[in-house]
Amino acid sequence: MKHYPVIQLHQVSKVYRNGTVALKDLNLVVPEAQFVSLVGASGCGKSTVLRLIAGLGSVSSGTIDWGIDAAQRKLAFVFQDAALMPWATVKDNVQLPLKLGGMSSQYSQGLVAQALKVVGLEKFAHNYPRELSGGMKMRVSIARALVTQPNILLMDEPFGALDEITRSKLNSDLVDLWLQHRWTVVFVTHNIYEAVYLSNRVLVMGTSPGRIVADIDIDVPFPRGEDFRTSSVYNEYCRTVSEHLAAAMRFSDMVGF
Template sequence: MSNHTAITLSHISKVYANGTVALQDLNLSIPEAQFVSLVGASGCGKSTVLRLIAGLGKVSSGNIDWGIPQAARKLAFVFQDAALMPWATVRENIRLPLKLVGVPKQDAQNLVQQALALVGLTNFADSYPRQLSGGMKMRVSIARALVTQPNILLMDEPFGALDEITRSKLNSDLLDLWQKYHWTVVFVTHNIYEAVYLSNRVLVMGTNPGRVVADIAIDVPYPRDEEFRTSVLYNEYCRKVSRCLAEAIN
């Protein structure tokens, strides 16, 4: 893992027009190639943090500083809902972000093929969303993000609607890809077990207003597997995050 900082959020506050204070004095530093998860109760500002990093909203006060030069910075966002175009094939759904920025069709098709292979959907390139399971639709959504070849991946509860078996499989697949490509990942989840399994660090957020109240390092080497998921150490980390979350809510 790099010692260089990718993203620094300093004294970030976000107040909406109706007066709602979503975030107040939030501080966060994320090194390059680190996998960081944000956990917290609904309404604590987790998704707001992602949107501010992505430039989908403006901070009310504070600063977001980048350790990666703008010319080299490539962000991708995976949302909670796969939000696929029902009339388009898997291939065309994945190609969409390239089409929007004018990548030539032949170049785009090569990138799409690579993205399909990464998520294991090569044989479903010409299928339509209605023909896919929930897990496969989310794979398409992830491929649509990866086709842009990002170095920063923002993920907002991408597996929240999936059954546990599918979710567990996609967690492992995501970790395999992260270890191969060394993205900087900021991952929002309500699931403590998922956060501990995936992350270098789990950040617990408090509410009213949203802020980071605990920063827990998961000091376990990768790759991680089912043996880790059933270990005493894994359960200890899950209990620690759970205690911090309970304190943040009370």
């Protein structure tokens, strides 16, 4: 079943005040309910793309168009760091965006409880961040994003600082959540294996300036379990992404970046 485009970037360029060209003529279309990952070397502009989509910066040229109007568009952003308030409980951290939005505490309690249940932390609502593991802190960060009931989820390397076992578990949990809610997701990562496991599409970015050099469909049905992670199909997709990434890096070296 085909879905309408939700996010469309047309010939988007981003030049910073110091003259750095972060992105050049980048085109990207993300359909409704698709999970898209951006992979690339540090400095290729992955996070810049995410921030521009989120409205946390302005394009230097080009356009960002939306397939849904502003009233229906609900974006949530999960950053690299959980960025929790250490003096506040898990519940209060998750409630923060609702509080900032002016929602009454009486109404928000149910939404907070639901978000914590979704990420499996309902029993930790009254704990403080110092009492949580790294993986649990990131779950709180995800709950804080989900409490606003988004339909578009932007994630900037949310699992990059975690050990591989925790990361693998959260990858599986994220796929399960996406299958339940069918958000439109743009996910930034350095990890090829993570990108292939999670995504409908993996976009490989080249550097200096940032641009998309490969768009790879991961044509494997969901749900995906451990059998997929150990399959030859998975390994072949990872190899394909890796080859495109290596080619992009060789090109940057050839032109002197």
